[in-house]
Every structure is written in C-alpha cells, then in structure tokens.
Amino acid sequence: MTISGRLLVWAGLLLAVAVVPSVHAQTVAVVNARIVAGPEAEPISRGALLIRDGRIAAFGDADSVPVPQGMTVLDAGGGTLVAGFWNSHVHLIAPPLDHAAGHADDVLSAALTSAYLRWGFTTVFDIASAPGNAFGLRARIATGTVRGPAILTVDEPFFPKDGVPGYVPDTLGGWSLKQAEVATAAEASARARRQLAQGADGLKIFAGSMVGGEIGVLPMDLDIARAVAVAAHDARKPLFAHPSNTEGMEVAMAAGVDVFAHTTPNIAPWPEAVVRRLVEADIALVPTLALIEVEVRKEGAPAAALERMRENASGQLRAFSAAGGDVLFGTDAGYADVYDTRDELRLMHEAGLDWRQLLASLTSTPAARFGQRARKGRIAEGMDADLVILARDPALGVEAFADVRYTLIGGRVVYAAGPGE
Ligand SMILES: [Zn+2]
Numbered sequence: 001m002t003i004s005g006r007l008l009v010w011a012g013l014l015l016a017v018a019v020v021p022s023v024h025a026q027t028v029a030v031v032n033a034r035i036v037a038g039p040e041a042e043p044i045s046r047g048a049l050l051i052r053d054g055r056i057a058a059f060g061d062a063d064s065v066p067v068p069q070g071m072t073v074l075d076a077g078g079g080t081l082v083a084g085f086w087n088s089h090v091h092l093i094a095p096p097l098d099h100a101a102g103h104a105d106d107v108l109s110a111a112l113t114s115a116y117l118r119w120g121f122t123t124v125f126d127i128a129s130a131p132g133n134a135f136g137l138r139a140r141i142a143t144g145t146v147r148g149p150a151i152l153t154v155d156e157p158f159f160p161k162d163g164v165p166g167y168v169p170d171t172l173g174g175w176s177l178k179q180a181e182v183a184t185a186a187e188a189s190a191r192a193r194r195q196l197a198q199g200a201d202g203l204k205i206f207a208g209s210m211v212g213g214e215i216g217v218l219p220m221d222l223d224i225a226r227a228v229a230v231a232a233h234d235a236r237k238p239l240f241a242h243p244s245n246t247e248g249m250e251v252a253m254a255a256g257v258d259v260f261a262h263t264t265p266n267i268a269p270w271p272e273a274v275v276r277r278l279v280e281a282d283i284a285l286v287p288t289l290a291l292i293e294v295e296v297r298k299e300g301a302p303a304a305a306l307e308r309m310r311e312n313a314s315g316q317l318r319a320f321s322a323a324g325g326d327v328l329f330g331t332d333a334g335y336a337d338v339y340d341t342r343d344e345l346r347l348m349h350e351a352g353l354d355w356r357q358l359l360a361s362l363t364s365t366p367a368a369r370f371g372q373r374a375r376k377g378r379i380a381e382g383m384d385a386d387l388v389i390l391a392r393d394p395a396l397g398v399e400a401f402a403d404v405r406y407t408l409i410g411g412r413v414v415y416a417a418g419p420g421e
Pocket residue numbers: 089090091261332335
C-alpha cells in the first residue's frame with residue numbers, strides 16, 4: 001500500500017468511528033423488513049423478526065409476529081433482511097490489524113468496521129497471517145472489547161522451500177514470511193498440528209506458489225502437501241490451497257484439499273473433466289475475480305492480458321458453478337487494498353451466478369462448509385442473530401448486497417450506515 005493509500009484508509013477509519021451503533025440490546029424486534037430467510041426461500045414482503053439472547057426467536061409475516069411490549073425496535077425501512085455474510089478469503093495483514101496486540105480497542109474496532117462490518121460480514125476466514133495475531137484479535141472481539149466479525153483463521157500458511165510468492169514482501173509488519181516455508185513432510189506435519197492445537201480453524205498451503213522469475217509457479221512437494229492435509233483432516237478442519245496453475249491444482253487435488261482459495265487466471269478455463277474431478281472431490285472454490293484487475297494494474301500489464309485472465313477465471317467459475325460446485329464469496333481483503341464488494345459481486349454475476357447463488361456463497365454455503373450450519377448461514381428460529389439489512393432488493397441488482405444499512409451480530413447492531421451512506 002502507498003503512503004497516500006494508508007492515509008486514506010486511516011481517514012476512512014476515523015469516519016467509521018463516528019458510526020456508533022445506537023441499538024445495543026440483544027432483545028430486539030426488527031420490523032418493516034422484507035425477509036429472505038435463505039437462498040431458496042420465498043421472500044416475506046412485509047416481515048418482522050424477534051431476537052432474544054442473541055438468537056432468532058421468531059420471524060414471519062408482520063401480522064403473525066406481534067412485537068412484545070418493551071422490546072427495542074429496529075425499523076428496517078422496507079429493506080431486505082438476510083443472514084449475516086461470510087468473507088471466506090481475507091488476511092489480517094494490513095495495518096492496524098496485522099499487529100492487533102499493539103493497537104487500542106477503538107482503533108481495531110474502526111478498522112474492522114470499515115473493512116468488514118460495513119459490508120455485512122459477520123464472519124471472516126483469515127487464510128494466512130502472522131503467527132498468533134488472529135488468535136489475540138478474536139479473543140478481544142469475543143470479550144466485546146473490540147467490535148468486529150467472528151474470525152476463523154488458518155494462522156501461518158505453508159510455503160514450499162524457497163517458495164514465498166514473489167508478490168509479497170519478505171516481511172510483513174515484522175513477520176518474516178521465510179519462516180513459513182517448510183522443507184520436509186515431518187516439519188510441515190509438526191507445525192500443522194501445533195497450529196491446530198493452538199486454535200487454528202483450518203490450514204493453508206501454497207500448492208503452487210507464484211515465486212516469479214524463471215521458475216514462475218513452484219509446486220509444493222506432494223508429501224508435504226499430504227502431511228498438512230492429514231493434520232487438518234485429523235482435526236476435522238478444512239485445508240485451503242492456492243493452486244496457481246495446472247501443476248498446483250494437481251498437487252492440491254492429490255493431497256485432498258477442501259477449498260481452492262482462487263481460480264487460476266493464468267491458465268485457460270478448466271476442461272469439463274477437471275471440473276468434474278473438483279466437484280466429485282467436494283472442493284469448494286473462492287473465485288476472487290476482482291483481484292485479477294488489482295494485480296494486473298499493480299504489474300502494469302497490458303489491457304489484453306487483463307481481458308484474457310478475466311475470461312479464464314470467469315470461465316472456470318461458470319463451469320464449476322454450473323457443475324454444482326460449492327462457491328464461497330471471498331475478496332482477498334487485507335492483501336488487496338480493496339474492501340468494497342461491488343466489483344466481486346458484479347463479476348460473479350457476469351460469470352453466471354444469480355442473486356440466490358450469490359446469497360448462498362455469502363451465507364449458507366460457507367456456514368455449512370465450515371461446520372456452522374446449525375448456527376449460522378440462514379434465518380431460522382434458534383439460529384444466531386447474525387443479520388444484514390440491505391437498503392435494496394438484491395433480486396433487482398446484485399450490487400445491493402453491498403448496500404448495507406445495518407449489520408447485526410448476536411442480535412447487536414455492530415454497524416449502522418450514516419445518512420449519506
Ligand atoms: Zn489471499
């Protein structure tokens with residue numbers, strides 16, 4: 001990030017501090033809402049929803065859900081109420097979140113608000129950051145001192161030996177990425193098990209690492225990738241992989257990974273047989289389509305290259321989704337200095353996903369994939385009151401998923417849009 005970019009982010013954070021939620025109670029009635037309970041649900045055009053003790057107590061047509069006296073009322077203003085969103089690909093590596101221990105609660109709350117809560121994210125999956133950083137930050141969110149989304153994390157990633165990608169610096173906020181390289185399966189297995197014991201919710205390998213130069217993409221040794229996969233699966237946790245190219249995809253598939261963290265824009269759309277193998281192996285995909293433009297611009301590559309990479313990635317997502325693969329919404333926020341979700345929504349829509357499929361990628365699919373189907377990802381009685389109120393109906397334009405009026409976590413309003421937003 002440039003200095004001016006940093007200043008802009010900080011200015012944004014200061015603005016975000018001003019948006020102090022006015023509703024703190026966990027006993028809340030959301031009224032005047034259009035409720036879309038899940039991706040397949042029939043919308044309730046004039047609905048109400050009651051929250052007690054942080055969970056959804058009742059919801060339905062306003063006439064059938066009377067608001068008990070004394071309940072705090074949140075008027076949705078006719079907006080669309082959906083389950084809280086998941087961003088299944090972020091990194092806590094940009095200041096001040098890269099060094100959470102060194103920052104005050106309000107600074108972290110402001111950063112998490114502008115990066116995630118403001119876009120409706122109630123859960124994020126950090127898929128690589130400095131060792132221990134995410135654990136400390138989420139502990140402060142859990143106790144309520146910092147306002148932010150629920151954080152799942154893979155903690156430190158696994159790079160092949162001499163395989164730190166060329167597009168990241170050698171150190172990030174004092175974390176030397178070189179230390180995340182693994183030379184043997186035994187070394188990888190030991191660290192994987194240590195991280196899981198410390199509380200990691202999954203693991204991440206660079207099955208193909210874009211080191212650049214003459215090598216280009218460096219594949220991870222299959223025995224190392226397998227060792228990390230076995231550790232993850234022994235703990236019943238998902239393994240993410242950065243595939244990068246055909247060879248990286250083959251390593252990832254042979255190792256048994258669960259989630260591709262990106263499409264592979266550098267290679268042509270996946271042949272039908274490859275798509276079938278991915279779906280049969282129950283591998284989920286985070287497309288990160290908007291990231292391509294960010295990267296291409298950074299490298300100053302010609303417009304034709306951007307167009308080709310876009311077509312590759314878009315074709316991959318289109319075929320994967322049509323074949324019934326699990327698509328997870330994710331933006332690489334934190335690595336990419338882009339938090340606005342509109343471009344990603346638009347590009348995924350152009351790749352063939354309708355608003356219901358996008359809602360699934362933001363809610364029910366990640367909740368199910370990451371073991372939280374019983375608590376999150378849908379509006380249903382007894383589920384966590386992680387909710388988003390959108391100003392517009394996403395059926396009329398998918399960018400409405402970025403037009404967030406309120407974000408609630410466990411029944412608390414953690415973000416409320418200001419008058420000009
Ligand atoms: Zn990433």
